[in-house]
Amino acid sequence: MYDSSLKPVSMVVVPAINNSTAADATNLIVSTLTVPFADHGYYVLPMSIVDDIFKNEGITDGSQLVGMDASVFRDNFGADSVLYVTIEEWDTNYIVIAANVTVAMKYVLVSTKTNEVLWSYQAKQVVDTAGDSSGNLIVDLIKTAVQTAMTDYVPIAYRVNNMAVTSLPYGVYHPQNGQDAEAAVVSKAAREGALAQE
Amino acid sequence: MSKIVVCALYRFVRLDNYEALRGPLLALMEEYDVRGTLLLANEGVNSTIAGTRQGIDAVVAWLRSDERLAPLDTKESLHDEINTSNEKGLRIPPGIQAELGKIYAEQQNPEMAMSMLRAEMETYPESAVLLQRVIDQANGGQ
CATH class of the missing domain: 1.20.58 (Methane Monooxygenase Hydroxylase; Chain G, domain 1)
Structure with missing residues:
Protein backbone atom coordinates (compact mmCIF):
# COMPACT_ATOMS: atom_id res chain seq x y z
CA MET A 1 0.00 0.00 0.00
CA TYR A 2 2.65 2.49 1.00
CA ASP A 3 6.14 2.66 2.51
CA SER A 4 5.66 0.98 5.91
CA SER A 5 8.19 3.30 7.59
CA LEU A 6 5.62 6.05 7.05
CA LYS A 7 2.90 4.14 8.86
CA PRO A 8 1.52 6.60 11.38
CA VAL A 9 1.12 5.89 15.10
CA SER A 10 -0.82 9.03 15.86
CA MET A 11 -3.23 11.24 14.00
CA VAL A 12 -4.67 14.66 14.55
CA VAL A 13 -8.18 15.18 13.25
CA VAL A 14 -8.64 18.75 12.02
CA PRO A 15 -12.03 20.48 11.80
CA ALA A 16 -14.07 19.01 8.97
CA ILE A 17 -14.63 20.71 5.64
CA ASN A 18 -18.37 21.10 5.35
CA ASN A 19 -19.79 20.90 1.83
CA SER A 20 -23.25 19.99 3.08
CA THR A 21 -26.09 22.38 3.79
CA ALA A 22 -26.15 21.55 7.52
CA ALA A 23 -24.21 24.20 9.40
CA ASP A 24 -23.97 22.15 12.61
CA ALA A 25 -22.55 19.04 10.91
CA THR A 26 -18.91 20.05 11.60
CA ASN A 27 -19.47 20.16 15.35
CA LEU A 28 -21.55 16.99 15.43
CA ILE A 29 -19.01 14.98 13.47
CA VAL A 30 -16.13 15.70 15.86
CA SER A 31 -17.49 13.40 18.54
CA THR A 32 -17.90 10.47 16.13
CA LEU A 33 -14.36 10.30 14.76
CA THR A 34 -12.16 9.37 17.71
CA VAL A 35 -13.61 5.99 18.64
CA PRO A 36 -13.57 4.26 15.23
CA PHE A 37 -9.97 5.30 14.52
CA ALA A 38 -8.82 4.56 18.08
CA ASP A 39 -10.48 1.14 17.91
CA HIS A 40 -8.59 0.55 14.71
CA GLY A 41 -5.29 0.96 16.55
CA TYR A 42 -4.37 4.61 16.05
CA TYR A 43 -3.68 7.20 18.70
CA VAL A 44 -6.09 10.02 17.96
CA LEU A 45 -4.90 13.17 19.72
CA PRO A 46 -7.50 14.19 22.34
CA MET A 47 -10.21 16.05 20.44
CA SER A 48 -11.28 18.47 23.13
CA ILE A 49 -7.72 19.75 23.58
CA VAL A 50 -7.00 19.91 19.85
CA ASP A 51 -10.32 21.61 19.17
CA ASP A 52 -9.61 24.32 21.75
CA ILE A 53 -6.30 25.07 20.04
CA PHE A 54 -7.98 25.39 16.65
CA LYS A 55 -10.71 27.59 18.10
CA ASN A 56 -8.11 29.84 19.74
CA GLU A 57 -6.48 30.20 16.33
CA GLY A 58 -9.84 31.05 14.79
CA ILE A 59 -10.06 27.87 12.73
CA THR A 60 -13.56 26.42 12.69
CA ASP A 61 -13.74 24.87 9.25
CA GLY A 62 -11.19 22.64 7.55
CA SER A 63 -11.34 24.69 4.36
CA GLN A 64 -9.17 27.25 6.20
CA LEU A 65 -6.37 24.65 6.31
CA VAL A 66 -6.42 23.55 2.68
CA GLY A 67 -2.99 23.72 1.09
CA MET A 68 -1.20 24.03 4.43
CA ASP A 69 2.10 22.15 4.78
CA ALA A 70 1.28 19.09 6.94
CA SER A 71 4.58 19.43 8.83
CA VAL A 72 2.85 22.18 10.84
CA PHE A 73 0.92 19.41 12.60
CA ARG A 74 4.11 17.52 13.31
CA ASP A 75 5.81 20.56 14.85
CA ASN A 76 2.83 21.78 16.87
CA PHE A 77 0.96 18.62 17.79
CA GLY A 78 3.59 15.92 17.41
CA ALA A 79 1.25 13.98 15.12
CA ASP A 80 2.55 11.56 12.47
CA SER A 81 -0.47 12.09 10.30
CA VAL A 82 -3.35 14.45 9.83
CA LEU A 83 -6.88 13.38 8.96
CA TYR A 84 -8.93 15.70 6.77
CA VAL A 85 -12.61 14.89 6.72
CA THR A 86 -15.00 16.41 4.22
CA ILE A 87 -18.73 16.22 4.86
CA GLU A 88 -20.19 15.82 1.38
CA GLU A 89 -23.80 15.19 2.31
CA TRP A 90 -25.74 15.50 5.54
CA ASP A 91 -29.32 15.92 4.55
CA THR A 92 -32.83 14.69 4.01
CA ASN A 93 -34.51 13.92 0.71
CA TYR A 94 -38.25 13.75 0.31
CA ILE A 95 -40.02 12.09 -2.60
CA VAL A 96 -43.74 12.34 -1.76
CA ILE A 97 -44.18 9.66 0.93
CA ALA A 98 -40.67 8.24 0.66
CA ALA A 99 -37.79 9.91 2.43
CA ASN A 100 -34.24 9.18 3.39
CA VAL A 101 -31.41 10.64 5.37
CA THR A 102 -27.99 10.68 3.73
CA VAL A 103 -24.57 11.09 5.30
CA ALA A 104 -21.59 11.01 2.94
CA MET A 105 -18.02 11.71 3.95
CA LYS A 106 -14.59 11.77 2.43
CA TYR A 107 -11.45 10.98 4.42
CA VAL A 108 -7.87 11.83 3.50
CA LEU A 109 -4.99 10.81 5.76
CA VAL A 110 -1.77 12.72 5.04
CA SER A 111 1.72 12.03 6.40
CA THR A 112 3.19 14.97 8.30
CA LYS A 113 6.68 13.78 7.32
CA THR A 114 6.27 13.79 3.55
CA ASN A 115 2.88 15.41 2.82
CA GLU A 116 1.99 12.19 1.03
CA VAL A 117 -1.58 10.92 1.03
CA LEU A 118 -1.41 7.66 3.02
CA TRP A 119 -5.04 6.66 2.72
CA SER A 120 -8.25 8.05 1.36
CA TYR A 121 -11.81 6.81 1.31
CA GLN A 122 -15.32 7.95 0.52
CA ALA A 123 -18.27 6.43 2.30
CA LYS A 124 -21.97 7.07 2.23
CA GLN A 125 -24.98 5.80 4.11
CA VAL A 126 -28.54 6.30 3.01
CA VAL A 127 -31.12 5.47 5.64
CA ASP A 128 -34.70 4.98 4.56
CA THR A 129 -36.99 6.83 6.92
CA ALA A 130 -40.34 5.97 5.33
CA GLY A 131 -42.37 3.57 7.44
CA ASP A 132 -44.63 0.75 6.32
CA SER A 133 -47.60 2.04 4.39
CA SER A 134 -50.83 2.28 6.30
CA GLY A 135 -52.88 2.51 3.10
CA ASN A 136 -53.75 6.11 3.88
CA LEU A 137 -51.66 8.67 2.00
CA ILE A 138 -52.04 11.50 4.52
CA VAL A 139 -51.14 9.26 7.45
CA ASP A 140 -48.11 7.96 5.53
CA LEU A 141 -46.99 11.51 4.73
CA ILE A 142 -47.14 12.57 8.35
CA LYS A 143 -45.50 9.39 9.59
CA THR A 144 -42.62 9.78 7.14
CA ALA A 145 -42.14 13.45 8.00
CA VAL A 146 -42.05 12.72 11.73
CA GLN A 147 -39.68 9.77 11.38
CA THR A 148 -37.34 11.72 9.14
CA ALA A 149 -37.25 14.71 11.44
CA MET A 150 -36.49 12.46 14.37
CA THR A 151 -33.69 10.54 12.68
CA ASP A 152 -30.48 11.25 14.47
CA TYR A 153 -27.58 11.85 12.11
CA VAL A 154 -24.88 11.02 14.63
CA PRO A 155 -25.35 7.21 14.68
CA ILE A 156 -25.39 7.29 10.87
CA ALA A 157 -22.14 9.23 10.89
CA TYR A 158 -20.71 6.52 13.18
CA ARG A 159 -21.68 3.88 10.64
CA VAL A 160 -20.04 5.85 7.83
CA ASN A 161 -16.85 6.13 9.88
CA ASN A 162 -16.89 2.43 10.68
CA MET A 163 -17.29 1.58 7.00
CA ALA A 164 -14.37 3.81 6.12
CA VAL A 165 -11.89 2.48 8.69
CA THR A 166 -12.28 -1.10 7.47
CA SER A 167 -10.19 -0.15 4.43
CA LEU A 168 -7.42 1.32 6.59
CA PRO A 169 -4.59 -0.99 7.76
CA TYR A 170 -4.67 -1.63 11.51
CA GLY A 171 -2.62 0.76 13.65
CA VAL A 172 0.10 -0.19 16.14
CA TYR A 173 -2.29 -0.50 19.09
CA HIS A 174 -4.45 -3.06 17.35
CA PRO A 175 -3.66 -6.73 18.12
CA GLN A 176 -3.64 -7.48 14.40
CA ASN A 177 -1.20 -4.69 13.55
CA GLY A 178 1.10 -5.81 10.73
CA GLN A 179 -0.85 -9.03 10.16
CA ASP A 180 -3.69 -7.67 8.08
CA ALA A 181 -1.65 -7.52 4.85
CA GLU A 182 -0.75 -11.19 5.39
CA ALA A 183 -4.40 -12.05 6.09
CA ALA A 184 -5.40 -10.40 2.81
CA VAL A 185 -2.76 -12.43 0.93
CA VAL A 186 -3.93 -15.67 2.61
CA SER A 187 -7.56 -15.03 1.72
CA LYS A 188 -6.54 -14.19 -1.85
CA ALA A 189 -4.52 -17.44 -2.07
CA ALA A 190 -7.47 -19.39 -0.63
CA ARG A 191 -9.78 -17.82 -3.18
CA GLU A 192 -7.43 -18.64 -6.04
CA GLY A 193 -7.04 -22.20 -4.71
CA ALA A 194 -10.80 -22.60 -4.62
CA LEU A 195 -11.11 -21.27 -8.17
CA ALA A 196 -8.40 -23.68 -9.42
CA GLN A 197 -10.31 -26.62 -7.96
CA GLU A 198 -13.50 -25.74 -9.78
CA MET B 1 -10.80 -4.25 49.29
CA SER B 2 -13.69 -2.42 47.72
CA LYS B 3 -13.18 -0.28 44.65
CA ILE B 4 -12.28 3.37 45.10
CA VAL B 5 -14.38 5.85 43.19
CA VAL B 6 -12.97 9.25 42.26
CA CYS B 7 -15.60 11.89 41.73
CA ALA B 8 -15.19 15.43 40.46
CA LEU B 9 -18.09 17.72 41.28
CA TYR B 10 -18.92 21.37 41.06
CA ARG B 11 -21.77 23.82 41.22
CA PHE B 12 -21.45 27.58 40.97
CA VAL B 13 -24.21 29.17 43.01
CA ARG B 14 -24.44 31.85 45.71
CA LEU B 15 -23.89 30.16 49.09
CA ASP B 16 -24.26 32.83 51.75
CA ASN B 17 -24.06 30.33 54.60
CA TYR B 18 -21.15 28.32 53.23
CA GLU B 19 -19.34 28.41 56.59
CA ALA B 20 -22.26 26.63 58.21
CA LEU B 21 -22.01 23.77 55.70
CA ARG B 22 -18.40 23.01 56.58
CA GLY B 23 -18.96 21.20 59.93
CA PRO B 24 -21.62 18.67 58.91
CA LEU B 25 -19.92 18.02 55.57
CA LEU B 26 -16.56 17.35 57.18
CA ALA B 27 -18.18 15.02 59.71
CA LEU B 28 -19.92 13.08 56.93
CA MET B 29 -16.72 12.77 54.90
CA GLU B 30 -14.82 11.56 57.97
CA GLU B 31 -17.56 9.10 58.82
CA TYR B 32 -17.28 7.50 55.36
CA ASP B 33 -13.52 8.04 55.08
CA VAL B 34 -13.94 10.10 51.93
CA ARG B 35 -10.71 11.94 51.07
CA GLY B 36 -9.90 14.86 48.84
CA THR B 37 -10.32 18.61 48.71
CA LEU B 38 -13.74 20.17 48.81
CA LEU B 39 -13.82 23.92 48.28
CA LEU B 40 -16.75 25.72 49.82
CA ALA B 41 -17.15 29.40 49.14
CA ASN B 42 -19.93 31.89 48.73
CA GLU B 43 -19.70 31.38 44.95
CA GLY B 44 -20.32 27.65 45.15
CA VAL B 45 -18.66 24.29 45.62
CA ASN B 46 -15.85 22.67 43.64
CA SER B 47 -14.19 19.43 44.52
CA THR B 48 -12.53 16.17 43.68
CA ILE B 49 -13.11 13.49 46.26
CA ALA B 50 -12.30 9.80 46.50
CA GLY B 51 -13.82 7.04 48.56
CA THR B 52 -15.97 3.95 48.46
CA ARG B 53 -19.11 3.88 46.34
CA GLN B 54 -21.31 4.33 49.44
CA GLY B 55 -19.13 7.16 50.70
CA ILE B 56 -19.25 9.14 47.47
CA ASP B 57 -23.00 8.57 47.13
CA ALA B 58 -23.55 9.75 50.70
CA VAL B 59 -21.58 12.98 50.17
CA VAL B 60 -23.23 13.73 46.82
CA ALA B 61 -26.69 13.00 48.25
CA TRP B 62 -25.99 15.28 51.21
CA LEU B 63 -24.92 18.13 48.92
CA ARG B 64 -27.90 17.62 46.62
CA SER B 65 -30.31 17.71 49.56
CA ASP B 66 -29.60 21.46 49.61
CA GLU B 67 -31.81 22.82 46.84
CA ARG B 68 -29.18 25.33 45.72
CA LEU B 69 -26.81 22.43 45.08
CA ALA B 70 -29.36 19.99 43.67
CA PRO B 71 -28.19 20.47 40.05
CA LEU B 72 -24.62 19.54 41.12
CA ASP B 73 -22.45 18.30 38.26
CA THR B 74 -20.43 15.16 38.95
CA LYS B 75 -17.93 13.28 36.83
CA GLU B 76 -16.78 9.76 37.45
CA SER B 77 -17.40 7.86 34.25
CA LEU B 78 -13.95 8.53 32.83
CA HIS B 79 -12.46 7.12 36.01
CA ASP B 80 -14.62 4.04 35.54
CA GLU B 81 -12.89 3.45 32.22
CA ILE B 82 -9.53 3.67 33.95
CA ASN B 83 -10.61 1.31 36.76
CA THR B 84 -11.99 -1.25 34.30
CA SER B 85 -8.84 -1.13 32.18
CA ASN B 86 -6.63 -1.57 35.24
CA GLU B 87 -8.69 -4.47 36.56
CA LYS B 88 -8.55 -6.30 33.26
CA GLY B 89 -4.90 -5.48 32.67
Whole structure:
Protein backbone atom coordinates (compact mmCIF):
# COMPACT_ATOMS: atom_id res chain seq x y z
CA MET A 1 0.00 0.00 0.00
CA TYR A 2 2.65 2.49 1.00
CA ASP A 3 6.14 2.66 2.51
CA SER A 4 5.66 0.98 5.91
CA SER A 5 8.19 3.30 7.59
CA LEU A 6 5.62 6.05 7.05
CA LYS A 7 2.90 4.14 8.86
CA PRO A 8 1.52 6.60 11.38
CA VAL A 9 1.12 5.89 15.10
CA SER A 10 -0.82 9.03 15.86
CA MET A 11 -3.23 11.24 14.00
CA VAL A 12 -4.67 14.66 14.55
CA VAL A 13 -8.18 15.18 13.25
CA VAL A 14 -8.64 18.75 12.02
CA PRO A 15 -12.03 20.48 11.80
CA ALA A 16 -14.07 19.01 8.97
CA ILE A 17 -14.63 20.71 5.64
CA ASN A 18 -18.37 21.10 5.35
CA ASN A 19 -19.79 20.90 1.83
CA SER A 20 -23.25 19.99 3.08
CA THR A 21 -26.09 22.38 3.79
CA ALA A 22 -26.15 21.55 7.52
CA ALA A 23 -24.21 24.20 9.40
CA ASP A 24 -23.97 22.15 12.61
CA ALA A 25 -22.55 19.04 10.91
CA THR A 26 -18.91 20.05 11.60
CA ASN A 27 -19.47 20.16 15.35
CA LEU A 28 -21.55 16.99 15.43
CA ILE A 29 -19.01 14.98 13.47
CA VAL A 30 -16.13 15.70 15.86
CA SER A 31 -17.49 13.40 18.54
CA THR A 32 -17.90 10.47 16.13
CA LEU A 33 -14.36 10.30 14.76
CA THR A 34 -12.16 9.37 17.71
CA VAL A 35 -13.61 5.99 18.64
CA PRO A 36 -13.57 4.26 15.23
CA PHE A 37 -9.97 5.30 14.52
CA ALA A 38 -8.82 4.56 18.08
CA ASP A 39 -10.48 1.14 17.91
CA HIS A 40 -8.59 0.55 14.71
CA GLY A 41 -5.29 0.96 16.55
CA TYR A 42 -4.37 4.61 16.05
CA TYR A 43 -3.68 7.20 18.70
CA VAL A 44 -6.09 10.02 17.96
CA LEU A 45 -4.90 13.17 19.72
CA PRO A 46 -7.50 14.19 22.34
CA MET A 47 -10.21 16.05 20.44
CA SER A 48 -11.28 18.47 23.13
CA ILE A 49 -7.72 19.75 23.58
CA VAL A 50 -7.00 19.91 19.85
CA ASP A 51 -10.32 21.61 19.17
CA ASP A 52 -9.61 24.32 21.75
CA ILE A 53 -6.30 25.07 20.04
CA PHE A 54 -7.98 25.39 16.65
CA LYS A 55 -10.71 27.59 18.10
CA ASN A 56 -8.11 29.84 19.74
CA GLU A 57 -6.48 30.20 16.33
CA GLY A 58 -9.84 31.05 14.79
CA ILE A 59 -10.06 27.87 12.73
CA THR A 60 -13.56 26.42 12.69
CA ASP A 61 -13.74 24.87 9.25
CA GLY A 62 -11.19 22.64 7.55
CA SER A 63 -11.34 24.69 4.36
CA GLN A 64 -9.17 27.25 6.20
CA LEU A 65 -6.37 24.65 6.31
CA VAL A 66 -6.42 23.55 2.68
CA GLY A 67 -2.99 23.72 1.09
CA MET A 68 -1.20 24.03 4.43
CA ASP A 69 2.10 22.15 4.78
CA ALA A 70 1.28 19.09 6.94
CA SER A 71 4.58 19.43 8.83
CA VAL A 72 2.85 22.18 10.84
CA PHE A 73 0.92 19.41 12.60
CA ARG A 74 4.11 17.52 13.31
CA ASP A 75 5.81 20.56 14.85
CA ASN A 76 2.83 21.78 16.87
CA PHE A 77 0.96 18.62 17.79
CA GLY A 78 3.59 15.92 17.41
CA ALA A 79 1.25 13.98 15.12
CA ASP A 80 2.55 11.56 12.47
CA SER A 81 -0.47 12.09 10.30
CA VAL A 82 -3.35 14.45 9.83
CA LEU A 83 -6.88 13.38 8.96
CA TYR A 84 -8.93 15.70 6.77
CA VAL A 85 -12.61 14.89 6.72
CA THR A 86 -15.00 16.41 4.22
CA ILE A 87 -18.73 16.22 4.86
CA GLU A 88 -20.19 15.82 1.38
CA GLU A 89 -23.80 15.19 2.31
CA TRP A 90 -25.74 15.50 5.54
CA ASP A 91 -29.32 15.92 4.55
CA THR A 92 -32.83 14.69 4.01
CA ASN A 93 -34.51 13.92 0.71
CA TYR A 94 -38.25 13.75 0.31
CA ILE A 95 -40.02 12.09 -2.60
CA VAL A 96 -43.74 12.34 -1.76
CA ILE A 97 -44.18 9.66 0.93
CA ALA A 98 -40.67 8.24 0.66
CA ALA A 99 -37.79 9.91 2.43
CA ASN A 100 -34.24 9.18 3.39
CA VAL A 101 -31.41 10.64 5.37
CA THR A 102 -27.99 10.68 3.73
CA VAL A 103 -24.57 11.09 5.30
CA ALA A 104 -21.59 11.01 2.94
CA MET A 105 -18.02 11.71 3.95
CA LYS A 106 -14.59 11.77 2.43
CA TYR A 107 -11.45 10.98 4.42
CA VAL A 108 -7.87 11.83 3.50
CA LEU A 109 -4.99 10.81 5.76
CA VAL A 110 -1.77 12.72 5.04
CA SER A 111 1.72 12.03 6.40
CA THR A 112 3.19 14.97 8.30
CA LYS A 113 6.68 13.78 7.32
CA THR A 114 6.27 13.79 3.55
CA ASN A 115 2.88 15.41 2.82
CA GLU A 116 1.99 12.19 1.03
CA VAL A 117 -1.58 10.92 1.03
CA LEU A 118 -1.41 7.66 3.02
CA TRP A 119 -5.04 6.66 2.72
CA SER A 120 -8.25 8.05 1.36
CA TYR A 121 -11.81 6.81 1.31
CA GLN A 122 -15.32 7.95 0.52
CA ALA A 123 -18.27 6.43 2.30
CA LYS A 124 -21.97 7.07 2.23
CA GLN A 125 -24.98 5.80 4.11
CA VAL A 126 -28.54 6.30 3.01
CA VAL A 127 -31.12 5.47 5.64
CA ASP A 128 -34.70 4.98 4.56
CA THR A 129 -36.99 6.83 6.92
CA ALA A 130 -40.34 5.97 5.33
CA GLY A 131 -42.37 3.57 7.44
CA ASP A 132 -44.63 0.75 6.32
CA SER A 133 -47.60 2.04 4.39
CA SER A 134 -50.83 2.28 6.30
CA GLY A 135 -52.88 2.51 3.10
CA ASN A 136 -53.75 6.11 3.88
CA LEU A 137 -51.66 8.67 2.00
CA ILE A 138 -52.04 11.50 4.52
CA VAL A 139 -51.14 9.26 7.45
CA ASP A 140 -48.11 7.96 5.53
CA LEU A 141 -46.99 11.51 4.73
CA ILE A 142 -47.14 12.57 8.35
CA LYS A 143 -45.50 9.39 9.59
CA THR A 144 -42.62 9.78 7.14
CA ALA A 145 -42.14 13.45 8.00
CA VAL A 146 -42.05 12.72 11.73
CA GLN A 147 -39.68 9.77 11.38
CA THR A 148 -37.34 11.72 9.14
CA ALA A 149 -37.25 14.71 11.44
CA MET A 150 -36.49 12.46 14.37
CA THR A 151 -33.69 10.54 12.68
CA ASP A 152 -30.48 11.25 14.47
CA TYR A 153 -27.58 11.85 12.11
CA VAL A 154 -24.88 11.02 14.63
CA PRO A 155 -25.35 7.21 14.68
CA ILE A 156 -25.39 7.29 10.87
CA ALA A 157 -22.14 9.23 10.89
CA TYR A 158 -20.71 6.52 13.18
CA ARG A 159 -21.68 3.88 10.64
CA VAL A 160 -20.04 5.85 7.83
CA ASN A 161 -16.85 6.13 9.88
CA ASN A 162 -16.89 2.43 10.68
CA MET A 163 -17.29 1.58 7.00
CA ALA A 164 -14.37 3.81 6.12
CA VAL A 165 -11.89 2.48 8.69
CA THR A 166 -12.28 -1.10 7.47
CA SER A 167 -10.19 -0.15 4.43
CA LEU A 168 -7.42 1.32 6.59
CA PRO A 169 -4.59 -0.99 7.76
CA TYR A 170 -4.67 -1.63 11.51
CA GLY A 171 -2.62 0.76 13.65
CA VAL A 172 0.10 -0.19 16.14
CA TYR A 173 -2.29 -0.50 19.09
CA HIS A 174 -4.45 -3.06 17.35
CA PRO A 175 -3.66 -6.73 18.12
CA GLN A 176 -3.64 -7.48 14.40
CA ASN A 177 -1.20 -4.69 13.55
CA GLY A 178 1.10 -5.81 10.73
CA GLN A 179 -0.85 -9.03 10.16
CA ASP A 180 -3.69 -7.67 8.08
CA ALA A 181 -1.65 -7.52 4.85
CA GLU A 182 -0.75 -11.19 5.39
CA ALA A 183 -4.40 -12.05 6.09
CA ALA A 184 -5.40 -10.40 2.81
CA VAL A 185 -2.76 -12.43 0.93
CA VAL A 186 -3.93 -15.67 2.61
CA SER A 187 -7.56 -15.03 1.72
CA LYS A 188 -6.54 -14.19 -1.85
CA ALA A 189 -4.52 -17.44 -2.07
CA ALA A 190 -7.47 -19.39 -0.63
CA ARG A 191 -9.78 -17.82 -3.18
CA GLU A 192 -7.43 -18.64 -6.04
CA GLY A 193 -7.04 -22.20 -4.71
CA ALA A 194 -10.80 -22.60 -4.62
CA LEU A 195 -11.11 -21.27 -8.17
CA ALA A 196 -8.40 -23.68 -9.42
CA GLN A 197 -10.31 -26.62 -7.96
CA GLU A 198 -13.50 -25.74 -9.78
CA MET B 1 -10.80 -4.25 49.29
CA SER B 2 -13.69 -2.42 47.72
CA LYS B 3 -13.18 -0.28 44.65
CA ILE B 4 -12.28 3.37 45.10
CA VAL B 5 -14.38 5.85 43.19
CA VAL B 6 -12.97 9.25 42.26
CA CYS B 7 -15.60 11.89 41.73
CA ALA B 8 -15.19 15.43 40.46
CA LEU B 9 -18.09 17.72 41.28
CA TYR B 10 -18.92 21.37 41.06
CA ARG B 11 -21.77 23.82 41.22
CA PHE B 12 -21.45 27.58 40.97
CA VAL B 13 -24.21 29.17 43.01
CA ARG B 14 -24.44 31.85 45.71
CA LEU B 15 -23.89 30.16 49.09
CA ASP B 16 -24.26 32.83 51.75
CA ASN B 17 -24.06 30.33 54.60
CA TYR B 18 -21.15 28.32 53.23
CA GLU B 19 -19.34 28.41 56.59
CA ALA B 20 -22.26 26.63 58.21
CA LEU B 21 -22.01 23.77 55.70
CA ARG B 22 -18.40 23.01 56.58
CA GLY B 23 -18.96 21.20 59.93
CA PRO B 24 -21.62 18.67 58.91
CA LEU B 25 -19.92 18.02 55.57
CA LEU B 26 -16.56 17.35 57.18
CA ALA B 27 -18.18 15.02 59.71
CA LEU B 28 -19.92 13.08 56.93
CA MET B 29 -16.72 12.77 54.90
CA GLU B 30 -14.82 11.56 57.97
CA GLU B 31 -17.56 9.10 58.82
CA TYR B 32 -17.28 7.50 55.36
CA ASP B 33 -13.52 8.04 55.08
CA VAL B 34 -13.94 10.10 51.93
CA ARG B 35 -10.71 11.94 51.07
CA GLY B 36 -9.90 14.86 48.84
CA THR B 37 -10.32 18.61 48.71
CA LEU B 38 -13.74 20.17 48.81
CA LEU B 39 -13.82 23.92 48.28
CA LEU B 40 -16.75 25.72 49.82
CA ALA B 41 -17.15 29.40 49.14
CA ASN B 42 -19.93 31.89 48.73
CA GLU B 43 -19.70 31.38 44.95
CA GLY B 44 -20.32 27.65 45.15
CA VAL B 45 -18.66 24.29 45.62
CA ASN B 46 -15.85 22.67 43.64
CA SER B 47 -14.19 19.43 44.52
CA THR B 48 -12.53 16.17 43.68
CA ILE B 49 -13.11 13.49 46.26
CA ALA B 50 -12.30 9.80 46.50
CA GLY B 51 -13.82 7.04 48.56
CA THR B 52 -15.97 3.95 48.46
CA ARG B 53 -19.11 3.88 46.34
CA GLN B 54 -21.31 4.33 49.44
CA GLY B 55 -19.13 7.16 50.70
CA ILE B 56 -19.25 9.14 47.47
CA ASP B 57 -23.00 8.57 47.13
CA ALA B 58 -23.55 9.75 50.70
CA VAL B 59 -21.58 12.98 50.17
CA VAL B 60 -23.23 13.73 46.82
CA ALA B 61 -26.69 13.00 48.25
CA TRP B 62 -25.99 15.28 51.21
CA LEU B 63 -24.92 18.13 48.92
CA ARG B 64 -27.90 17.62 46.62
CA SER B 65 -30.31 17.71 49.56
CA ASP B 66 -29.60 21.46 49.61
CA GLU B 67 -31.81 22.82 46.84
CA ARG B 68 -29.18 25.33 45.72
CA LEU B 69 -26.81 22.43 45.08
CA ALA B 70 -29.36 19.99 43.67
CA PRO B 71 -28.19 20.47 40.05
CA LEU B 72 -24.62 19.54 41.12
CA ASP B 73 -22.45 18.30 38.26
CA THR B 74 -20.43 15.16 38.95
CA LYS B 75 -17.93 13.28 36.83
CA GLU B 76 -16.78 9.76 37.45
CA SER B 77 -17.40 7.86 34.25
CA LEU B 78 -13.95 8.53 32.83
CA HIS B 79 -12.46 7.12 36.01
CA ASP B 80 -14.62 4.04 35.54
CA GLU B 81 -12.89 3.45 32.22
CA ILE B 82 -9.53 3.67 33.95
CA ASN B 83 -10.61 1.31 36.76
CA THR B 84 -11.99 -1.25 34.30
CA SER B 85 -8.84 -1.13 32.18
CA ASN B 86 -6.63 -1.57 35.24
CA GLU B 87 -8.69 -4.47 36.56
CA LYS B 88 -8.55 -6.30 33.26
CA GLY B 89 -4.90 -5.48 32.67
CA LEU B 90 -5.74 -3.57 29.51
CA ARG B 91 -4.23 -0.39 28.18
CA ILE B 92 -6.32 2.63 29.18
CA PRO B 93 -8.10 3.89 26.04
CA PRO B 94 -6.38 6.81 24.30
CA GLY B 95 -7.38 10.28 25.41
CA ILE B 96 -9.25 9.34 28.61
CA GLN B 97 -6.53 10.54 30.96
CA ALA B 98 -5.91 13.62 28.82
CA GLU B 99 -9.60 14.54 28.89
CA LEU B 100 -9.69 14.10 32.65
CA GLY B 101 -6.57 16.27 32.90
CA LYS B 102 -8.37 18.98 30.98
CA ILE B 103 -11.46 18.74 33.20
CA TYR B 104 -9.33 18.97 36.36
CA ALA B 105 -7.44 21.95 34.92
CA GLU B 106 -10.75 23.69 34.26
CA GLN B 107 -11.76 22.96 37.85
CA GLN B 108 -8.59 24.65 39.11
CA ASN B 109 -7.12 21.40 40.33
CA PRO B 110 -3.57 21.56 38.96
CA GLU B 111 -2.22 18.55 40.90
CA MET B 112 -4.80 16.11 39.51
CA ALA B 113 -4.56 17.78 36.09
CA MET B 114 -0.79 17.28 35.93
CA SER B 115 -0.91 13.71 37.17
CA MET B 116 -3.55 12.81 34.58
CA LEU B 117 -1.69 14.52 31.72
CA ARG B 118 1.58 12.84 32.74
CA ALA B 119 -0.17 9.46 32.92
CA GLU B 120 -1.47 9.95 29.36
CA MET B 121 2.03 10.86 28.16
CA GLU B 122 3.41 7.74 29.82
CA THR B 123 0.78 5.46 28.28
CA TYR B 124 0.97 7.14 24.87
CA PRO B 125 4.35 8.83 24.30
CA GLU B 126 3.12 10.21 20.97
CA SER B 127 0.84 12.57 22.92
CA ALA B 128 3.85 14.25 24.57
CA VAL B 129 4.30 17.21 22.19
CA LEU B 130 0.67 18.29 22.47
CA LEU B 131 0.25 17.66 26.19
CA GLN B 132 3.57 19.28 27.11
CA ARG B 133 2.27 22.32 25.26
CA VAL B 134 -0.88 22.26 27.39
CA ILE B 135 1.20 21.94 30.58
CA ASP B 136 3.55 24.76 29.54
CA GLN B 137 0.60 27.00 28.76
CA ALA B 138 -0.99 26.24 32.13
CA ASN B 139 2.27 27.01 33.94
CA GLY B 140 2.89 30.15 31.90
CA GLY B 141 -0.63 31.36 32.57
CA GLN B 142 -0.31 31.28 36.36
